[in-house]
Amino acid sequence: MTTPTIQRRRLGNALKRARDQAGKTQDEAAGVIDAAASKISRLELGQSGIKTTDLKLLLDLYGVTGEEAERMRDLARAGRQRGRWTGFRNVIPDWFRAYVDLEADASEIRWYQPEVVPGILQTEAYIKAMNATARPRITDGEVDRQVKVRLERQAILDQPYAPSLSFILSESALRRNIGDVATMRGQLTHLAQVAERPNVDLQVLPFDAQTYEVASFGFTILRFDHDATSDVVYLEDYTDATYLDRPDAVRAYTALWSRLQAAAMGQVESRNLIARMTDEKRTPL
Missing domain, CATH: 1.10.260.40 (lambda repressor-like DNA-binding domains)
Known part of the structure; x- marks a missing residue:
């Protein structure tokens, strides 16, 4: 579609x-x-x-x-037709609705996230814990709709022609406590499971990474039909988002991605780190 x-x-x-x-x-x-x-x-x-x-x-x-x-x-x-997410107008702001459509149609997604787990990798408990501390506080019904949207977005992981997904997560995104111990353990377990999928590459950028690159902000690079000329860079802040497709901007972010990828742990090392962190989150007897 x-x-x-x-x-x-x-x-x-x-x-x-x-x-x-x-x-x-x-x-x-x-x-x-x-x-x-x-x-x-x-x-x-x-x-x-x-x-x-x-x-x-x-x-x-x-x-x-x-x-x-x-x-x-x-x-x-x-x-001018109605998009697939129009029914979630009260949940998804206009500036983000374009992104979720692009995300669903992308053939390749590269996502760098420094502070929290990316939305399409979040568990239901993690989503609810994030919204529980939101200001202004949102209602239980709004939380349920937020959960539904994010879980529906995660369907791209299982679709027949799933995109190629690459994630670089800062170690701080994994160590930042969202919710209780059980919530974080469940989230880390889910990340470990997702990282085993053949279409997913997941790397962790550790605190002691040997890089001088400044990347305190997250960004996503989307590609369509595996055509590099179609790349779009998505940048999000608290109330708005920016979509970049100028060749010079795309080249700059692609180069930044490559440097972060080189500085991050390999996929096996990253999975091992996540496993150790999961063990650290065992609920005390």
Whole structure:
């Protein structure tokens, strides 16, 4: 299944290519549809749909006609459909909804996480423990919906054509206590089990890693159809997110990923560390 998010991204790529070929700037394109340049940027990143009238104006500006114009109109119509996560509108903010669609359609995901376990690797108890300390405090019903969303996202681990998943977790993400001892033991056990899957690579960046790289922030690199030119870098903060697909930005984060991967423990060493940490979390008799 191809989601509206992917269709918007395909349209965005086509619009950017057409604009570049026409020699037009984002400011010029924005002027034609009476909008800010940031809107053109969002359209080209596939972060928003486009009205039929605006698409016609841009196609005229770029000189796109015939079959290519019809293909873009088809992509625009598909991109305006309701996404698979629309029913969770009250749980998933708009800026994150695009990510979960991209995550579900990616063929490769590389995820660096310095402080907590990544969402698609969290156990139900861990999710509930994280939400129990949220401020402002959310209701039990909202917690249940949060759990449902994250557990549904984890379905990509088991789907027939599961993506290739690579994780680098800082040791602090594993040692930070979320919930009680049983919760952390269950979470570490789950990580050890996931790390055994053939499509999952999991590495730990230890406290004593020999690296001078500064990476106190998490980031995710998504690839589609195993095509490096489709890479998107996802960065998240407390209230918003940034999606990067500029070649220079993607290259920078890909290089950062490679340096972190080289500094992290190997997969076997990482699994052994997680096993030792799990033993340390035994509930006292």
